[in-house]
Amino acid sequence: MLLLVAVSIDSIVSNPRFEWDVVGDYLFDDRILDGLVLTLELTVAAMAAGIVLGVLLAVMRLSPNPLVAGASGFYIWLFRGTPVLVQLLFWNFIAALYPEISIGVPFGGPEFFSIQANSAITPFVAALLGLGLNEGAYMAEIVRAGILSVDEGQHQAAHSLGMSRLQTMRRIVLPQAMRVIIPPTGNETISMLKTTSLVSVIATAELLYAAQLIYAENYRTIPLLIVASIWYLALTTVLTIGQYYLERHFGRGSARELPLTPWQRFTRIVVPRHAEPATEPEASGR
Amino acid sequence: MLLLVAVSIDSIVSNPRFEWDVVGDYLFDDRILDGLVLTLELTVAAMAAGIVLGVLLAVMRLSPNPLVAGASGFYIWLFRGTPVLVQLLFWNFIAALYPEISIGVPFGGPEFFSIQANSAITPFVAALLGLGLNEGAYMAEIVRAGILSVDEGQHQAAHSLGMSRLQTMRRIVLPQAMRVIIPPTGNETISMLKTTSLVSVIATAELLYAAQLIYAENYRTIPLLIVASIWYLALTTVLTIGQYYLERHFGRGSARELPLTPWQRFTRIVVPRHAEPATEPEASGR
Amino acid sequence: MTEPMVRAEQVHKRFGRLAVLKGVSLTVMPGEVTCVIGPSGSGKSTFLRCVNHLEKIDAGRLSVDGQLVGYRQEGDKLYELREREVARNRAEIGMVFQHFNLFGHMTALQNVCAAPVQVLGIARQEAREHGIELLRRVGLEDKRDAYPSQLSGGQQQRVAIARALAMRPKLMLFDEPTSALDPELVGDVLAVMRGLAESGMTMIVVTHEMGFAREVADTVVFMDGGVIVEAGTPSELLANPREARTRDFLGKVL
Amino acid sequence: MTEPMVRAEQVHKRFGRLAVLKGVSLTVMPGEVTCVIGPSGSGKSTFLRCVNHLEKIDAGRLSVDGQLVGYRQEGDKLYELREREVARNRAEIGMVFQHFNLFGHMTALQNVCAAPVQVLGIARQEAREHGIELLRRVGLEDKRDAYPSQLSGGQQQRVAIARALAMRPKLMLFDEPTSALDPELVGDVLAVMRGLAESGMTMIVVTHEMGFAREVADTVVFMDGGVIVEAGTPSELLANPREARTRDFLGKVL
Amino acid sequence: AGCGSEDDESGGTATTSAPAETSGGGAAAAGTIAIPDALRGKGTLVVATDPTYAPNEFVDRDGTTIIGMDVDLIDAIGERLGLEVDVQRATFDAIIPGLAARRYDVGISSFTDTREREQTVDFVTYFRAGTSFYVREGGPDVTTLEDVCGEKVAVEKGTIQATDVQRQNRRCATPADLQVYPDQNGANLAIQSGRADIGMADSPVAAYIVKQSNGMFRLDGEPYGTAPYGIAIPKGSGLARPVLEAVRALMRDGTYMAILRRWGVEQGAIDNPKINGAID
């Protein structure tokens, strides 16, 4: 097993087709770094929008009011159902369809407010709209699954204490749903890092597109894709670690023992057993 | 609210830029339909592979054996961390890196088996490898969240009855985890419908790429993207309905009342209350 | 004449085709302690849940402290209350569940303080002090930072009682509050409840502690099959039941 | 001399820094019924879980039917058992939990039949018939198709007992099996357990039913603070406890 | 939208070659060509290009500037029209909808002018490209289009080569295995890995690819055929005629040839630009 890994690492490092020298040259290229920054900005902004929207849509979806639940269901259907590429193009070129965005009374009523679509919606705004609105639909399903995973008794206990539906959601249900919500949200965030590459259709050069632009010029496709992959892996590593600690945080009080953090595992080996840190027993559930 | 919807439907139908006649022309075009079939084949196959792999990886990830858990963690990190685009290119063009795939003893030992990479890995196989292996990493996280959502007492009760770890997973934990696993898996499936469009980088024409090839030729971008969107929406509708019934199925015995199916809601209105179907009371939880 | 605290008239409740309450009528005056006994499945829990409007009743009339539960009457018409109003009414009724239902992500003390802070808007520090005091009353001051999953069943139920008391409710509903407690602790908790009763708290207690019922209850009610079979003072009902079913049940229990 | 069914010698168990079992020694002979009593938090549940190898012990020796729990001895060395072997040993020990832990996605009958079919490989039809028979024994033949969430607490616990009996175990562990049952049903369940005891089943019962202990137990064990304070026949221990702590506890409970 | 009066200059009626009007008067000085008022007011010509097609349009080493033959030409055209030129990056999927949305005024991205495409946008032709073959070093030989029959051919989507091979396939005994990649890189990677054997691209692009390949690829056979490149302009925008005049002016004063020479693509020069000049 370890041999296998060693052999494959060897064959990757020594294979000339990977052109590791070129990888090194471009790893910190300005264009790549600019793309990286944009990727990060878009991911953070779109995920933030997606999560807020998702929580809202999920709560709506579970509402007893069929109109509210239906509206949310329709949104989820529509935005999950159409390709993000199309949504991005739509937001960017909404001007082709509606050259002016105006708010007013329809059917010839007065117009309150009107703006040129092209100037209101910059490519960055279009990218955010496209990615965020789309992500909201996916997050809604994830949050809904999380809410459903919390025991009905928790709702009832909260209600019997006089908490409103929203307070119950916010204070009681969602915090306990987090354990179930976090892993797929990690998936979504990591996906989003890469979905941002679709915004290249509206000419915003995030990480992958930056690499593509470079290899379009010099045809060093493989090393440049490796450069992009290295950066994506680095970002994923950071996110995975963040996810790990978030899961620990929201796992508090849950019915299973928390896994040790790598750091605790380390001290556990170095420091003798009976000298365990004082916080240890508190942290472990039944 | 309804007025708003009516107004926007009106403005969509009557807007000439959508070129609805062109949409009609291409909706059942052979190339589009072929692409649709390929999209379906790839989605079904890749999701099947991804789900099987994901369950395996999730169970491994929660294993008490640190080597097994670590191997699974590494896989998840690597495959979530690199863009699918790169993975697809890697599998399709592995020949550029390793013209021959051979199985044998490394470091000059005998070779047991050797094959031309290009003939072993057809573009379809490459697409499946790329999409399926990648999806496995995402599904692993979703399944893991599901498993964690099942009360620890369930494990213990099953263990005390002499069930092995695998039996417990298969018979007791996973069925109850399904409620939490299904919604994000629905997300993944619907995403996958669209992720298949990435296989265009290996010159395989699924739905969206088929549309792109057509508009690359005739420049009718908007109507052809509408054609693709209509098909995606149709597929999403089918999947959403399927998901709804799956959730109902796995929600049996859960702590909340099952929502009525649209059909039941219909009969509920038409048929007077005291003539409810005989199965009704069984279906509602406490 | 004072208004009754709880007045139920011909309350009906069904789940699908299963009728669980088939016309329950009961009046509880302020300061009264009513104990409800009855066999499993007789609808005791369901009735308590209706009083707290956790279930909607299908027919009949149910009011708490003069106010219809879940409805507002204007003239002859009934209007369904809005969620906010239902919540406000529930906040004045404490409930202790058979299955604890502690909030799993909060420590014992946080469980006790959450609702007073969130719902009543009491200052955090004040709620905390009151919470510690209540935990002491149920004998758990040293477990204040433990999560429910780290407590035994008995400990969990005591936290649940403290949590309900923290809202200073005008009516307390107990659904077998001692059924998961260790015998040696039952006494302590019953003492707390006795103290509550003496301080004038109106209480409906579903219980199988006949000793408690005999000593504390003003009225004992025997439910079976979704109806109240018999009601009376403890001495009447427990010592000289009129109905055969009651006699039968008591014969098994005592 | 027959081999004891359970032999515990100086069993220790700690959670983090909290020592829960501090040297528990106990021998249970085949066919014997041992009742364990003791205050909340004294480690009764933890001890049962160790016997069933749901928890690993930290020090001491624990064997069931002559086999070390979780280890295999070859010469002087102990080898940890593989998962499959641990599972096989567990299958021979029935356990009824304080909190039922019924499988939520299965009906009552499915709960009872699952393990016999999966673990013992009994034919589905046979398991079903046996399952129906067991449900009848706990008075729930009419609830066989109900899901746990549709059953009251009492009903759930009775299904859990039937589920454990379905494995035809050679040792049964009960963790407060009647604490969530209605008084009128406790008698029925205790009757089932009494029948079991008479049929020669070896049982360890954590309980607060002193009547049951007095009548059925061969040995009563009083635990407190992670150790066995006192053990003896029911008449010795319950009537004439030697230790002050035991007297104290019994004074509160009886 | 909707200055319908100018629709006459397009309308799919092909070759409205109009040398008559202004041809006599000498070099059109900067700013003397009449352009629509809206554009005049805006003062900027927004140009879309997909800069992944060196040497015609690609991104310079600084990562932001787009350079290439097309860019130099459109800069010069803008100067003739008295407009600032703002070249924006876009992928192919976005350019046509972007023109329709008037987000871009024109698109210049090595577009081949075809009859079918003229249904959607107007083209002003400005160049003529042949097709070159290139193969992996050690790969099969190819001299003419007939030789692709039975071979594995990689091309970029939307190129004239994709259409050419499709047409040729109807005449082949064993048709070629045509692989259409989303971009030229995909095609190159396919050839590099042996998944395809023959690459086809516009001559200047093919030459550039071979130069960049470090000896991995070589040009093979003779370039064939010619197809016009056109600047894509939304129908009804009133811009086709001014652009046409600007191109003519550039040809007259030698700027045009100078630009082509700078990029080494003077073989593709034309002398009679047209609105919608597709050849059948």
Ligand SMILES: Nc1ncnc2c1ncn2[C@@H]1O[C@H](COP(=O)(O)OP(=O)(O)OP(=O)(O)O)[C@@H](O)[C@H]1O
């Ligand atoms: N996994 C765990 N982690 C930390 N503490 C634990 C764990 N399990 C049990 N404890 C603690 O160990 C002590 C003994 O618990 P145990 O459940 O064995 O007591 P018990 O005698 O069964 O009590 P009860 O009658 O209340 O069920 C308690 O203080 C409990 O809080």
Ligand SMILES: Nc1ncnc2c1ncn2[C@@H]1O[C@H](COP(=O)(O)OP(=O)(O)OP(=O)(O)O)[C@@H](O)[C@H]1O
């Ligand atoms: N949501 C529900 N859906 C269907 N049946 C229900 C529901 N809730 C309760 N029941 C059924 O209603 C009957 C009465 O239940 P309830 O919990 O009120 O009884 P109880 O008197 O409290 O019994 P116990 O003493 O066992 O708790 C039971 O047969 C139960 O199975």
Ligand SMILES: [Mg+2]
């Ligand atoms: Mg009840």
Ligand SMILES: [Mg+2]
């Ligand atoms: Mg216990």
